[in-house]
Amino acid sequence: MEKIVVVGANHAGTAAINTILDNYKDKELVVFDRNSNISFLGCGMALWIGGQISSGDGLFYSSKEILEQKGAKIHMETEVYKIDFEKKLVYAKGVQDGKEYRESYDKLILSTGSLPIQLPVPGTELENVQFVKLYQNAKEVIEKLNTNKEIRHVTVVGAGYIGVELVEAFKRWGKEVSLVDFCEDCLSTYYDRIFREMMDKNLSDHGIELRYNQLLKEIKGNGKVEAVVTDKGEFKTDMVVLCVGFRPNTVLAKGQLETFRNGAYKVDKTQQTNKEGVYAIGDCATVYDNSIKDVNYIALATNAVRSGIVAAHNVAGTYLEGIGVQGSNGISIYGLNMVSTGLTFEKAQRLGIKAGETTYTDLQRPEFMETENYPVTIRIVYDLDTRVILGAQIASREDISMSIHMFSLAIQEKVTIDKLKLLDIFFLPHFNKPYNYITMAALSAK
Secondary structure (H helix, E strand, O other): OEEEEEEOOOHHHHHHHHHHHHHOOOEEEEEEOOOOOOOEOHHHHHHHHOOOOOOOHHHEOOOHHHHHHOOOEEEOOEEEEEEEOOOOEEEEEEOOOOOEEEEEOOEEEEOOOEEEOOOOOOOOOOEOEEEOOOHHHHHHHHHHHHHOOOOOEEEEEOOOHHHHHHHHHHHOOOOEEEEEOOOOOOOOOOOOHHHHHHHHHHHHHOOOEEEOOOOEEEEEEOOEEEEEEEOOEEEEOOEEEEOOOEEEOOHHHOOOOOEOOOOOEOOOOOOEOOOOOEEEOHHHEOEEEOOOOEEEOOOOHHHHHHHHHHHHHHHOOOOOOOOOEOOOEEEEEOOEEEEEEEOOHHHHHHOOOOEEEEEEEEEOOOOOOOOOOOEEEEEEEEEOOOOEEEEEEEEEOOOOOOHHHHHHHHHHOOOEHHHHHOOOOOOOOOOOOOOOHHHHHHHOOO
């Protein structure tokens, strides 16, 4: 019986494990994970911290018991510290009991995820300096907020998705909240300026203090956090949450596998590394980005799950190539919903692509509808020469989230902006306009 070893069992790992167990009964599957839980949905942490869901229990969709019932051998709280790729051996050690393991394999899947970027500034060792990635991190933050009433002001460092979600969560506790970032606005990776300005106004309107264009220099305190120092000054705070991004966790095979410029394991469309029989999935690996037609690094849970499915079939003997990704994503803060996929106009320009954009704002439904009817802003980015759609962004207080899937598919299948102009889009006043914002944006393209 062929033995497959999986190192890491969060989203990508769990997807791979389930795919193998559900489809291939002739495989021996051994799993190592250094954590005490499996399948934690980190995207729900801000909802849990902010009290929008009552507990973190529902943020798990699998467990050691579930996977073992299906036939896997699972070693939790067991860290793999060495891999001998020539002899095909994995060495691991129990985090709590120190028990040593040496496991042989025929095929290996690395699903070691990512780690929070740690800023090289003084004071990160102080009490009430927090990272928020794991279940344990979120639980610790909630416990501190519940027990320590002296925490009146929270500073979130990093205005990406996690940081923006967390400032809303802390504000829901009634805390004073500051958002610090060295960029001039939030969400700079995912949206063009007009959309970033919408979110910044949304945050300001709800009492979030925006401290942009500021670089964190030091966290001050006598044992616990008392103040934050940036290159623009110093201000008092009681808790600092660091969320400036993640880096691929690839130290395990450093120097042994080919890596991308940021250190992620470089994989082909089957998720195989440069070593035959060794696969990498999820946040520790690269993806093929259809919007730039090249290898890229996009750490999203949805990408992780798909990569796990692809790797699983390949290690089990069924050849399967991934179809690439567009980096589709979304966020909802205080009722403002924003979604995007592919390239922003600004990023296309930075990449030297001869790109155009068409931007349109209109109500979701006809004016005669006597129900809540909010404006929708859409921007479609396209190649001026080939006319192929490269990206899209949509924002509204309506739930416009499902619209972005069409644009994700359009990028993947190289649909042109001109084909979109006469696309058969249905009309019903309950939902949209006969000339809706998608059609009108396409018709407005140069």
